[in-house]
Amino acid sequence: MKYDVIVVGGRIGGSVSSLFASKNDLDVLMIEKQPEIGVPLQCAEATSEETFQTIGIKPSNRYICSEIHGAELHSPDGNHFRMYPHNDEIGYILDRKVFDKSIAIQSAKAGTDIMVKTTVKDLIIREGKVKGVIAKHLGRTMEIEADLVIAADGVGSNVARMAGIDTLFGTKDIGSCVQYKMVGMDVDPNLMQIYFGNEIAPGGYVWIFPNEDGVTNVGVGIRNHKKTAYHYLNKFLSNFEATPVEMNIGGVPLSGTVDKTYTDGLLVVGDAAGHVDPLTGGGIHLTVICAKIAGEVAAEAIKGEDISAEFLKRYEERWNDKVGNVIKKSLKYRKVLDKLNDKELNALAKFMKGRDLDSITSASLLGLVKESPSLVRHLKDII
Amino acid sequence: MVCIMKFDNEKCGYCGACTSVCPNSSLELTENKLIIETDKCDDCKRCSIVCPLGAFLEVEGN
Incomplete structure (x- = not known):
């Protein structure tokens, strides 16, 4: 068996990568370790309109459970305030089991072969380049060759590690x-x-x-x-x-992206790469953007017969252009939030009540300085 | 006496959080089983800190 691309992992990162690789006329195999794509659910299922725009689909009632217009944030003392997106963007709560599978189905219709209940045990590496996978299905071990492997196998990606990419996270x-x-x-x-x-x-x-x-x-x-x-x-x-x-x-x-998301013959996508907003923990929209780029870069690499790290570097450059700053900014915010004790969280909620981010003025901040000087010290780096 | 980690398979949710923090790659998650290569484990206990369900327990050992 020989493919242009093997995608390991069949959820959002894997299905979107394989969809765009297949749409670009590559021979693609996607391998999912579970017997059913999208199951078990490991997600809070919130995403934004951008997810559908990136994939190029219209939101469907088949997998949208609810429309979200804003959020109510509660502080430890029971106070709460509401926040709404600046641009009136609508959020959605998905049924990921249906959504993930529907993207996998689209990918299959675009030509992707899919193996379910199949685990990748190792990579085939020749002359320092990833050249396929050793997979196991119902006790049968098989070697499957490919010019490129996309690791979309989730947090603690074994596949990326097998290729020498450090996906180790701290506690x-x-x-x-x-x-x-x-x-x-x-x-x-x-x-x-x-x-x-x-x-x-x-x-x-x-x-x-x-x-x-x-x-x-x-x-x-x-x-x-x-x-x-x-x-x-x-x-x-x-x-x-x-x-x-x-x-x-x-x-x-939640620490931002891993240091490197490509090597000779391999790309890393999604949770495996840390394509998650470190403040909210949301990663669907970010993963979809990066997975689309992975599928497109895979096509360029295969058509140009160059799967070297030097060529594949463009994958990281492109996703970094699109989402790098968002992830870095959120990490900065999260680190500030980490420092706040309950008293400071209470003061922040009290201050935010009735305000939106645009209405925060120097004068209003002076009031906060009086109320909680320590909170303002923590916030000074982000306001 | 040292403390060693004991894994309770019945408490495992097969989420992979533990594999993401294991510095020695001694944990491998399959579809419905966590495989532990005990000879690679250096007992750093990171797995127990991130496990959402508390499947890793610290017990007395030698």
């Missing part, structure tokens, strides 16, 4: 997450609810994202803490009369 860099899909949470169907506080979610936040039909995604992400995300989620939910119908577990890279 402070990984958001440790648990989520339930719950029935019985009484929330506004068009608002996301976000709860901050060192007793609620140390190093992260609790989210409530409305789905459809009275179901909500309720989850917590924490970082670097001895107690588990599971502990914090159940503690939060002890105040609500609601019951779960599904549980989701995941680790999210």
Whole structure:
């Protein structure tokens, strides 16, 4: 067996990469370790219109659970304020199980071969270049050759590591997450609810994202803490009369992108590459942008018969142009948020109530200096 | 006496958070199984810190 490109991982990063590689007339194989693409869910499922624009599809009711117009942010003392996007951009809560599979189906229709329930055990490396994979399906091991491999195998990517790319994250860099899909949470169907506080979610936040039909995604992400995300989620939910119908577990890279996302014969995409917003933990829209670029660069490399790292460098340059600054800025914000204690979070929420980011003036900041000088010291780098 | 990590498979959610922080690549996640190469493990306990469900426990050992 020989392909132009093998994509390892069949979720958003893998399916979008393979879709654009196939659309550019490459012979593509996508390998998914699970028996079903998109399952199990490991995501809070929030994304923006940009995701659909990037892929070139219209949002479909088949996988959109709700439209999001803004977010309500809650401070540890119970205060809350609302934020709305500047450009009235609509957000969406997806049904990722349906969405991921629908992109995989589109990719298959564009010509991608797909193997499910297949694990990549190793890479074929010749003269320092990745030349394919050694895969295992139902106990049968097989060598599959390709000119290029795209590693879209998620956080802690084994495939990128096999090629010598460092995808190791520190414990402070990984958001440790648990989520339930719950029935019985009484929330506004068009608002996301976000709860901050060192007793609620140390190093992260609790989210409530409305789905459809009275179901909500309720989850917590924490970082670097001895107690588990599971502990914090159940503690939060002890105040609500609601019951779960599904549980989701995941680790999210929150330290920005890995140092290098390409090598001879290989590209790294999505969570494996750290294509995630370090402040929100959201990565769908970023991954889709980077995966599209990966598919396009793969086509250029194969057509130009050059899969060297020197050529593939353009992948990193292009995604960096598109999303590099957003990720860096969010990391800066997250590091400021990390420093705030509950008292400062309370002061920030009180200050933000009734304001949007554009209406923050020097005069209003002076009031905040009086209220919480330590908060202003922390914020000075970002305002 | 030293502390060693014990893995409780029944608590594993197969999310891969542990594999992302393992400095020795001693953890491999398959579809529904976490494979641990104990000879590569240097007992740094990072896996236990990021595990969302607390599947890694610190126990007394030699």
